[in-house]
Amino acid sequence: MEQLKLPAIVIGQSDIARLQRELNGLNDFFTSARARQTGISMQLPKLTRILNQLAHENGINLLEEPDRQKLSAALTALYEHAPSLHISFASEPSPKAMETLVLWVRANIHPHALILVGLQPSVAAGCFLRTPNKVFDLSLRTTLKKSEPYLIKLIAGAVSGR
Amino acid sequence: MNTGGLILIVGSLLAASGAFIWLALKLEGGGKKTKDKNTPQTQLTAAAQEDVEHIFNTEFREELRNRGRLHFEKILGENAMFLQQDLRQTTTQLNDYMRAEITRTLQEEFKKYEQSIVDAKQIAIDSIEKTVATIEQQRQFLEQQMQSQSEAQKNRIINRFEAEMATIVNHYVLLAIGNQIDLTDQMDFILGEMQANKQAIIEDIKRGAT
Numbered sequence: 001m002e003q004l005k006l007p008a009i010v011i012g013q014s015d016i017a018r019l020q021r022e023l024n025g026l027n028d029f030f031t032s033a034r035a036r037q038t039g040i041s042m043q044l045p046k047l048t049r050i051l052n053q054l055a056h057e058n059g060i061n062l063l064e065e066p067d068r069q070k071l072s073a074a075l076t077a078l079y080e081h082a083p084s085l086h087i088s089f090a091s092e093p094s095p096k097a098m099e100t101l102v103l104w105v106r107a108n109i110h111p112h113a114l115i116l117v118g119l120q121p122s123v124a125a126g127c128f129l130r131t132p133n134k135v136f137d138l139s140l141r142t143t144l145k146k147s148e149p150y151l152i153k154l155i156a157g158a159v160s161g162r
Numbered sequence: 163m164n165t166g167g168l169i170l171i172v173g174s175l176l177a178a179s180g181a182f183i184w185l186a187l188k189l190e191g192g193g194k195k196t197k198d199k200n201t202p203q204t205q206l207t208a209a210a211q212e213d214v215e216h217i218f219n220t221e222f223r224e225e226l227r228n229r230g231r232l233h234f235e236k237i238l239g240e241n242a243m244f245l246q247q248d249l250r251q252t253t254t255q256l257n258d259y260m261r262a263e264i265t266r267t268l269q270e271e272f273k274k275y276e277q278s279i280v281d282a283k284q285i286a287i288d289s290i291e292k293t294v295a296t297i298e299q300q301r302q303f304l305e306q307q308m309q310s311q312s313e314a315q316k317n318r319i320i321n322r323f324e325a326e327m328a329t330i331v332n333h334y335v336l337l338a339i340g341n342q343i344d345l346t347d348q349m350d351f352i353l354g355e356m357q358a359n360k361q362a363i364i365e366d367i368k369r370g371a372t
Binding site (some may be wrong): 083085089090091093094096097100101104105108109110113121122124125126127129131132133134136138139140141142143144145148151152155 | 324360
């Protein structure tokens with residue numbers, strides 16, 4: 001697991017679970033392929049982009065069973081132990097924004113951090129970040145609250161015309 | 163002519179009447195005493211009486227009566243005229259007196275009435291001034307009260323606005339551009355905030371992992 005590099009498109013636990021299911025399906029395919037009769041053609045299942053990218057970035061050959069087992073174990077370990085961050089935004093984030101965010105989190109917080117995205121319309125701008133034990137209010141409201149004296153100064157200046 | 167003169171005239175008239183009556187009685191009584199007609203005295207008396215009768219005969223007496231009546235009437239007329247003059251004068255004086263008294267009384271009453279009006283006016287003015295002063299005090303009190311309440315209300319609004327300013331601005335931003343603001347545009351802000359809380363996030367993750 002220590003060696004596994006997560007691509008930016010792998011965001012949360014749901015992606016890990018999907019990868020595991022896909023990997024299991026691939027294992028099942030190879031098992032059935034070994035039991036096939038001679039002369040019957042079998043078509044390799046189409047892999048998703050997320051699994052392809054994960055395998056490519058980690059140098060894993062999905063045709064090799066040991067590699068698949070290694071990846072499956074790593075994914076299981078990730079699913080069970082990777083730190084999870086719950087982030088709530090005002091609206092559904094775009095893939096580009098999520099990629100930026102995931103890259104930053106994995107570069108600065110933890111390389112295997114998984115992110116669960118939620119919606120909180122009252123946030124307006126910014127986000128709420130929930131870690132296992134804490135909630136970080138990174139919303140615009142909190143920022144405005146912190147800069148309240150400056151805001152009052154601006155309003156007072158506007159009212160007095162200076 | 164005064165009252166004394168009138169009394170004197172009436173007294174003289176009464177005296178003259180008394181003298182006539184006495185003379186008539188005397189002449190009548192003399193006739194009764196002629197008991198003895200043959201005496202010289204009786205004869206003299208009769209002669210005198212005859213002369214008297216001759217002098218003061220009926221016509222003469224009637225003339226005297228007429229003259230007395232006329233004189234009496236003249237005196238009565240004069241006195242009546244004097245009395246009328248006196249009465250007229252007295253009436254005139256009385257009228258003047260009454261007029262003066264009435265005028266004086268009326269003037270006094272008018273003065274009293276005028277003074278009463280002045281007093282009432284002064285009382286009314288004092289009352290109005292007191293009312294005006296009271297109203298002015300009430301106005302000032304109300305003005306101060308309204309100013310203080312207005313100031314308190316203003317302070318309450320300002321304090322509430324200051325306390326809720328972040329929420330208000332946030333709500334305004336949410337209403338104004340909530341649906342239009344893109345997360346990509348906010349990413350710098352979000353990453354900046356996360357950078358500011360980076361250490362706390364890492365520590366909490368490590369604590370959660372253990």
